[in-house]
Amino acid sequence: MKFANIKYIFQKELRSFFNSPVAYIVIVVFLVILGWFFTSNLFIANISSMRTVFEMTPFLLLFFAPAVTMRLISEEKKSGTLELLITKPVREYEIITGKFLAAWALYFLTLMPTLVYYISISVIGKLDLGPVIGGYLGLMFVGAVFLAVSVFGSSITENQVVAFIVSFLIVFGLFMLDKVLFYLPSTLASTLEYISVDYHFSNIARGVIDSRDMIYYASSVGFSLFLGTVVLQKRRWS
Amino acid sequence: MSILVSNLSKLYGDAKAVNNISFEVHSGEILGFLGPNGAGKTTTMRIITCYLSPNAGSVKVEGRDIQTESFEVRKLVGYLPEQNPLYLDMNVLEYLEYAAQLQGVTKLMIPRRMKEMVDVCGLGEMKHKDIGQLSKGYRQRVGLAAAMIHDPRVLILDEPTSGLDPNQIVEIRSLIRNLGKQKTVVLSTHILPEVQATCNRVIIISRGKIVADGPIEDLQRNLHGGEKIILEVEVPGGQSFEMVSVQVRSIPAIETISLVEERDGVKKLSVETSNATDIRKDLFQLCVQKGWGLLELHREKTSLEEIFRQLTAH
Structure with missing residues (x-):
């Protein structure tokens, strides 16, 4: 494991996010939609709470994650630069990890401006800090899972649109799982509940940091990145 | 012995892209890899550069096996792939720095190597431009500069002059000839005068097999x-x-x-x-x-x- 390589790839990817208009468009769209829901709900409900941010963000992430990651690997496959990258002394998982971390950092930067909501609410009313920190932590974890899955989605094709659709379908499946549990037999339901992203998120958003949730997030990120690595390694035998 | 290829085979499905070929390249040699399109040139080069794994046979670069010591091989080899893929949204210096970092050039050496490559490849005026804005000739130079950024002992160039105009071709060829004085260079082409102009040895490959191997003069003498x-x-x-x-x-x-x-x-x-x-x-x-x-x-x-x-x- 060479952290230096991961760092170089991370820096390069983060820079190229901001070299192209994609990052700006995605961030602006994300913030505008979130802001609209936040402000309209805030005055209707008249409660000093950031619940809207925490409820809406996973939903917006369904589009955000595939959109920012779709070109990460598929573009390199299409233009042939993947060949350059792989014939350098760099391991496949370093490539995948570096790219994933860049996307995660972009997501972090996108969430940062929403702290304005925290500041403005705490000025007008009283806001409990615990659930806010829990909520943001949870959002970072949910984001990590969605982004890792989408990096895998980008690795399987050289077409960005296909990458977006595949990633969206997987992420959407993970998101919807605990909403359809109601229709399933109870034995199956408890397993599926564990796989569902939202179930674990609601725990953390309440301020409960449970090791089971942590293991869930870490293992699903790890598994997705592992799959992406395998896809890159498989090319040798094509 | 710089590169040693023995009994190499590569299958794509049932088709044999490379069929049991063996050859060696000595240090300081410029080897031309010649063949019609689809003869197996690119596949062979991709195997030597550890991009593809062979189905049979072995390749040693500077005594290191491409499968068991792939990491070491990748440090020793500079590679310019076919079509010269580049990150078009990066500027020339950013790209060279990225290539140097990933090749494991030490932090202290990076600025020096970048400057050297900019000079050698004549990129001085273009170094702050985005690669996407450069002409094909300059892009080719950027590709070459990146391939040589870590001062590799072996250079593998897949069709280094394709798509260039005659003046640019002459420039790139003389660049390669100069490089060949200190390094082992393998270049592939289907343009015949290119081999005559740059290489001291030629391997002709057809349908995955080597059909001729030797200095150009020998081939001319033997065949006629x-x-x-x-x-x-x-x-x-x-x-x-x-x-x-x-x-x-x-x-x-x-x-x-x-x-x-x-x-x-x-x-x-x-x-x-x-x-x-x-x-x-x-x-x-x-x-x-x-x-x-x-x-x-x-x-x-x-x-x-x-x-x-x-x-x-x-």
């Missing part, structure tokens, strides 16, 4: 039994081609005589012999005897084009 001589004479007295040819035929070993060109008494003949004896002296004597004015007399070498066609014709 007889010789072809061009003779241009001024014949006085308006003799016809037939009359001249009968007189020339008095020299033994001549197989065919044909008229290349004729204008007011000057005849250009192409004379082919059945074996490699040099008949130029005899032709000269003949001209003196008959009182013909000798304007031109030279031996024609078998061109690489001809060798290539003979070897790769299906």
Whole structure:
């Protein structure tokens, strides 16, 4: 494991996010939609709470994650630069990890401006800090899972649109799982509940940091990145 | 021995892209890898650079195996892939820095190596431009600069001059020739003059197999039994081609005589012999005897084009 390589790839990817208009468009769209829901709900409900941010963000992430990651690997496959990258002394998982971390950092930067909501609410009313920190932590974890899955989605094709659709379908499946549990037999339901992203998120958003949730997030990120690595390694035998 | 390829095979499904080939490249050699499109050049290069794994056989680069010591091999090799893929949204210096970092050039050395490569490849004026704005010739130089950024001992260049204009081709070729003085260079091409202009050895590959291997002069000598001589004479007295040819035929070993060109008494003949004896002296004597004015007399070498066609014709 060479952290230096991961760092170089991370820096390069983060820079190229901001070299192209994609990052700006995605961030602006994300913030505008979130802001609209936040402000309209805030005055209707008249409660000093950031619940809207925490409820809406996973939903917006369904589009955000595939959109920012779709070109990460598929573009390199299409233009042939993947060949350059792989014939350098760099391991496949370093490539995948570096790219994933860049996307995660972009997501972090996108969430940062929403702290304005925290500041403005705490000025007008009283806001409990615990659930806010829990909520943001949870959002970072949910984001990590969605982004890792989408990096895998980008690795399987050289077409960005296909990458977006595949990633969206997987992420959407993970998101919807605990909403359809109601229709399933109870034995199956408890397993599926564990796989569902939202179930674990609601725990953390309440301020409960449970090791089971942590293991869930870490293992699903790890598994997705592992799959992406395998896809890159498989090319040798094509 | 810089590169040692033994019994290498690569399958794509059932098709054999590379079929049991073996060759070696010595240090300081510029090897031309020549073949029609789809002959297996790119596949072989991709195996040497650890992009693809072979189905059988082994490759050693500077004594290191591409499968068990792939990481070491990748440090030793500089590679310019076909079509020269680049990150078009990066500027030249950013890209060179990224390439240097990933190749494991130490932090202290990176600025020095970047400066050297910018100088060697003539990128001075373009170094702050985005690669996407550069012309094809400059992009090719950026690709070469990135391939050499870590001062590799072995350079693998897949069609380094494709898509360039004639001036750029000459520049890139002389760049490669200069590099070849210190490094092992393997370059692939399907353009024949390229090999003649840059390489000291050529391997011709056709349908996944090596059909010829050696210095260009050796190939030319081996493949052509007889010789072809061009003779241009001024014949006085308006003799016809037939009359001249009968007189020339008095020299033994001549197989065919044909008229290349004729204008007011000057005849250009192409004379082919059945074996490699040099008949130029005899032709000269003949001209003196008959009182013909000798304007031109030279031996024609078998061109690489001809060798290539003979070897790769299906």
